[in-house]
Amino acid sequence: MEIILAKSAGFCFGVSRAVKMAYENAGENVYTYGPLAHNNDVINDLREKGIKIADSIEGLQADKLILRAHGVGPEVYKSLEERNIEFVDCTCPCVKVIHRKVQKCFNEGFDIIIIGDANHPEIKAINAYADNKSVIIGNMEEAQSAELSIDRKYCLVGQTTFNRNLFEEITDVLKEKLEHLIIYNTICDATRTRQEEALKIAGKVDHMIVLGDKKSSNTTKLYEICKKTCKNTYFIESISELELNIFNSFDKIGITAGASTPPAIIKEAIFRMSELDNNAMNTNQSFEQMLNESLVTLHTGDIVKGTVIQIVNGEVSVNLGYKSDGLIPRGEFSDNPDVNPSEVLKEGDEIEVFVVRVNDGDGNVLLSKKRLEMQKGYTELEEAFNNKTTVKGRVTEVVKGGLIATVKGVRVFIPSSQISGRFVDDLNQFVGKDYNFNVLEFDRQKRRIVAGRKELVQTEEKLKKEAVFNNIEVGQKAEGTVSRLVDFGAFVDLGGADGLIHISEMSWGRVKKASDVLKEGDKVTVSVLNVDKEKGKISLSLKDVIENPWNNISEKYPVGEIVEGKVVRHVPFGAFVELEPGVDGLVHISQIAQKHVVKAEDELKIGEIIKVKVMEVDAENKKISLSKKEVDGIKAEDAPGEETPAEEANPEA
Numbered sequence: 001m002e003i004i005l006a007k008s009a010g011f012c013f014g015v016s017r018a019v020k021m022a023y024e025n026a027g028e029n030v031y032t033y034g035p036l037a038h039n040n041d042v043i044n045d046l047r048e049k050g051i052k053i054a055d056s057i058e059g060l061q062a063d064k065l066i067l068r069a070h071g072v073g074p075e076v077y078k079s080l081e082e083r084n085i086e087f088v089d090c091t092c093p094c095v096k097v098i099h100r101k102v103q104k105c106f107n108e109g110f111d112i113i114i115i116g117d118a119n120h121p122e123i124k125a126i127n128a129y130a131d132n133k134s135v136i137i138g139n140m141e142e143a144q145s146a147e148l149s150i151d152r153k154y155c156l157v158g159q160t161t162f163n164r165n166l167f168e169e170i171t172d173v174l175k176e177k178l179e180h181l182i183i184y185n186t187i188c189d190a191t192r193t194r195q196e197e198a199l200k201i202a203g204k205v206d207h208m209i210v211l212g213d214k215k216s217s218n219t220t221k222l223y224e225i226c227k228k229t230c231k232n233t234y235f236i237e238s239i240s241e242l243e244l245n246i247f248n249s250f251d252k253i254g255i256t257a258g259a260s261t262p263p264a265i266i267k268e269a270i271f272r273m274s275e276l277d278n279n280a281m282n283t284n285q286s287f288e289q290m291l292n293e294s295l296v297t298l299h300t301g302d303i304v305k306g307t308v309i310q311i312v313n314g315e316v317s318v319n320l321g322y323k324s325d326g327l328i329p330r331g332e333f334s335d336n337p338d339v340n341p342s343e344v345l346k347e348g349d350e351i352e353v354f355v356v357r358v359n360d361g362d363g364n365v366l367l368s369k370k371r372l373e374m375q376k377g378y379t380e381l382e383e384a385f386n387n388k389t390t391v392k393g394r395v396t397e398v399v400k401g402g403l404i405a406t407v408k409g410v411r412v413f414i415p416s417s418q419i420s421g422r423f424v425d426d427l428n429q430f431v432g433k434d435y436n437f438n439v440l441e442f443d444r445q446k447r448r449i450v451a452g453r454k455e456l457v458q459t460e461e462k463l464k465k466e467a468v469f470n471n472i473e474v475g476q477k478a479e480g481t482v483s484r485l486v487d488f489g490a491f492v493d494l495g496g497a498d499g500l501i502h503i504s505e506m507s508w509g510r511v512k513k514a515s516d517v518l519k520e521g522d523k524v525t526v527s528v529l530n531v532d533k534e535k536g537k538i539s540l541s542l543k544d545v546i547e548n549p550w551n552n553i554s555e556k557y558p559v560g561e562i563v564e565g566k567v568v569r570h571v572p573f574g575a576f577v578e579l580e581p582g583v584d585g586l587v588h589i590s591q592i593a594q595k596h597v598v599k600a601e602d603e604l605k606i607g608e609i610i611k612v613k614v615m616e617v618d619a620e621n622k623k624i625s626l627s628k629k630e631v632d633g634i635k636a637e638d639a640p641g642e643e644t645p646a647e648e649a650n651p652e653a
Contacts, residue, residue, distance in 0.1 A: 002252045003273050004201050008194040009211070010266050012259035013321050014069040014092025014160075019046075019262075021090050022066050026050055029063040033076070034121060036068045036090075037260040038216035040237070045262075057083065064088060070121040071095040073128020074103075093309040093319050095122060097347050098157050098186045100310070103129040105155035105182065113137060113148075115170055116159025120217055123159055143170045146177075153180040160188040161218035161259065163225070164195065189307060189348070190259070191218060195225055198256040202226040205254035207247060208233040211265055212258030219258025226256070239269040247273075298322050298365060302355040303372060311342045316369075318351060324365055326353065332368035335406045336394065370409060377408025381449055385442035390456065393437055395430045403427055407437060410449060418452025421461055464496025469533050472497075478540070482522040490514045492524060492540055499538035501526060506542050508549050508582025510568070517542070549582040553619045557583075560614060562631055567608045575600040577612055577626055585624035587612060592628050604628075 011019070015037050022036055026046075031054040035043055043053070054060050057079050064086045067076070071091040080087050091099075102112055112130040115137050116123045127134045137143050148154065156174065158167050164187050171183055202208045208230040212219030214237065223235040236242050247253065253273060257266050298304065298320065306318035306326055314330035333341050345351065354372040358365055384391045393407030395414070403414040416427060418440070424430075441450035472478065472494070480492040480499065489502040501524075506517045518524070530539040557563060557579065565577035565585065574589040592603050604610065616625040 001247065001249050001273070003270060004205060004252070004254045005266070005270060006194070006197045006201055006254070006256040008190065008197050009255065009257040010259075010261050010263055012092075012188065012190045012194075013319055014094060014188075015259050017092070018066075018069040018090035021088055022046055022051055023049065025064060025066060025088050027063060029061075030066065031060065031062045031064070032066040032068060033057070033072065034068055034070075036066065038213040038219075038258075039260045039262060039265075040213065041265060042260065042262050057085070060085065066090055068121070069095065071099060071125040073125050075128060092160070092188075093317070093325060094160050094186070094188045095125070097310060098126055098160070098184075099129050101184055101186070102126055102134075102155065102157060106130040110153045110155040110182070111135065111148075113146075113154055113156040113174065114159070115156065115167055116162050117217055120159060122161075126157065126159075137170060137174075139166070140169060140173065143173045146174075148174075148177055150177070150179055152178075153182075154178055155182045155184070157184045157186045159217070160186060161191045161221065162187055163221050164192050194218070194256070194259070195222065198222050198254075199225050199229060201254040201256065202230040202233065204252070205230060206232060206251045208254045208256075209239075209242070209269065210235045210256055210258070211237070211239075211269060212261045213237055216258045216260050219261065222256055222258055226254075230254070238265055239272045244272065298355055298358050300355055300357055303352065303375075304355060305350055305352050306367075308345050308347055308349045308351055310347060311345060314341055316341050316345060316351075316367075318353060318367060320365060322365060324359070326355075326365040326367040328353065328367045328369055332356070332366075332370050335370055335373070335409050373409035377410040378444060380408050381410060381412075381439055382442055382444065385439040388438075390436045390438060391451070392434060393451070394434050395432065398427045398431060403430060405435070405437065405451065407449075407451065412437070412439075412449045412451045414451055414453075418450075418454045421454055421457040461496065465536075466496075468494050468497035468538075469531070469536075472528055472531055472538065474528050474531055476528050477525055478528055479523065479525050482518050482520050482524060485514045485518065485520060487513070490518050492526060494538070497536070497538065499526070499528070499540040501540045501542055505529070505540065508543055508547070509578075510584075549580055550619060550622050553583070553622075553624070554617050557585075557614050557617060557624060559617060562611055562613050562634075564609060564611055565626070567604045567606055567610060569606065570600045570604070575604045577610065579624070583624070585612065585614070585626040587626045587628050591615070591626065591630070594629055594632055 018036055019042060022032065026049040028050050030051050032046070032051060033054055035053060036046060051066070054062065054065065057076065062085060065080065066088045067090055069090055069092040106112055106129065112134040114123055114126055114134045117138055118136040123136060127136065135146055135148065137146055156171065167185065167187055175181060208226045210219060210223045210226055210233060212222070214235070223233060227233040234242055255266070255269060304320055306320040309317040309319050309325060316328040316333065318326035318328065320326045330341070333339065351369065352372060353367040353369055354375070356366040356368050356371065381391060391407050393405040393412060395403050395405045397404045402416040403419060405412050405414050414437070416424065419427065419430060435453055436456055437451035437453050438455060439449065439451050441448060478494055480494040482490050483493040483498060484491040489500055489506070491498045491500055503511050503514055506514065511517055524542065526540040526542060527544070528538065529541050563579060565579045567575055568578045568584060569576050574592065575587050576584045577587055578584050589597055589600055592600060597603055610628055611631045612626040612628050613630040614624065615627050
């Protein structure tokens with residue numbers, strides 16, 4: 001005989017947690033608010049421990065009240081506080097999630113739809129968070145006939161133990177009827193797993209046994225699922241109800257159990273079935289011992305998986321299948337303080353965690369996701385060191401001699417000489433940025449890891465420089481960023497190679513220093529004047545040929561025209577006058593005045609605005625000859641009431 005026991009058979013996390021908490025709080029005047037579980041064995045065993053059942057709070061004189069896994073409505077909590085009755089809240093964390101969703105949506109103006117058994121205590125409690133105004137749907141007929149308004153907003157949740165396939169069929173019907181419908185699939189993962197596993201086993205056995213209380217909703221659904229696949233399916237509360245002579249030694253038998261079925265009943269069934277095949281089991285254990293075996297055992301340093309229950313203020317609560325929930329504080333979630341857990345996880349997600357402490361002092365299991373990532377990080381860093389591969393990390397702080405980066409959750413030292421391909425004066429510019437690194441040293445025992453990016457930067461710069469020189473051509477326009485200012489010009493980063501704008505190529509006008517025109521970080525469009533690949537030099541210009549002020553110079557300044565200009569510099573043979581930015585003309589010393597002039601500065605001051613006559617224009621060589629004397633002569637001729645002396649009028653007399 002082959003016996004296949006479903007791994008998920010028996011107490012779910014919520015029920016086992018509630019029963020465990022009940023044992024811990026047992027006493028003479030302790031009550032549960034309604035039956036703690038749909039199983040007589042559980043109820044009778046608790047009664048032997050002194051725990052009684054209260055069907056109502058009215059008139060209750062109790063030292064302590066235990067709230068069952070099904071949950072209660074807000075009015076119950078309020079009543080307990082008013083009556084000053086101490087209570088132990090054993091509500092299943094998955095049910096608590098539904099309460100919060102329903103209350104939030106109801107307060108935001110949504111109508112609530114609950115898919116489930118209207119008479120089930122879990123549904124009654126959920127409905128209480130919607131002021132008992134929910135629409136409760138238990139089957140396809142009710143879904144099709146439900147009176148719902150297409151103009152209203154609806155929020156839909158499901159009983160945690162409801163049949164998943166039926167839930168999806170009902171929601172499909174409702175989606176066709178309603179335009180504004182938010183659906184939360186709140187069926188417990190344990191329920192889904194239990195149902196899927198039972199269906200799979202039922203499909204390959206001769207007989208299927210479903211153990212559980214006839215009043216249990218989830219056990220009833222298990223029976224219905226198995227019966228469709230295996231005609232020889234038996235729904236019993238204990239193995240004693242079954243005539244074992246219906247089986248023979250060649251049968252394949254499957255066993256599953258509802259979420260409220262205690263371990264003792266399952267073990268008894270296996271024992272009795274095994275007796276048929278002379279393979280008896282030792283069942284000399286108490287009910288409480290068997291219960292403890294059904295719970296997960298945790299130790300500091302364990303790596304375990306759990307399900308996210310809720311995320312509040314950056315702290316993540318996790319269902320571990322243990323008697324207490326796990327808690328990941330904000331500081332233990334990620335090495336990056338900017339990471340918000342609620343943006344990474346959602347309720348119901350499975351998560352792998354590191355157990356820091358089994359009891360944090362408040363009854364919770366202290367967990368860390370960050371430390372788990374760190375353990376994995378050490379392994380990945382060691383592999384990168386051995387295989388000479390790169391890793392990605394974020395620079396977090398400046399320290400003596402270099403930087404600290406977080407790589408795969410591990411603190412790594414980056415020497416200042418290894419952060420770039422050139423000397424860096426201010427290391428703060430790297431903080432908060434992500435880079436690829438080579439692992440240069442790795443010592444797990446000393447926790448010493450040194451990394452750098454110098455070689456990577458040099459290789460990257462070399463490739464970029466080659467790409468620039470392969471694509472750049474004389475005469476083309478290029479865009480770049482001013483990287484450095486020097487006395488004779490400015491260097492521009494063209495995306496991997498620097499080009500030089502000589503100070504004479506910064507403007508058509510005169511430029512005394514590069515900083516008058518540019519500053520580091522400026523984005524510029526330049527013209528390529530020359531490219532020397534062998535020497536690795538590129539000459540650039542900010543001047544634009546189209547804007548050349550010497551274009552059509554003869555038309556702008558025809559010979560004989562009188563124009564204004566500014567004296568800009570003196571030379572031994574005269575003075576230069578700026579007619580416009582980029583266009584200077586020379587007033588020869590002989591053309592400064594009607595008299596003999598020894599030095600130009602004796603007659604003309606820098607910055608002085610004067611009128612001059614255009615005497616000659618050489619556009620090709622960019623030269624213009626000017627005369628101030630000619631203008632002054634015209635003024636003298638036009639001056640009224642003045643006569644020219646005879647000796648000046650006739651110089652030959």
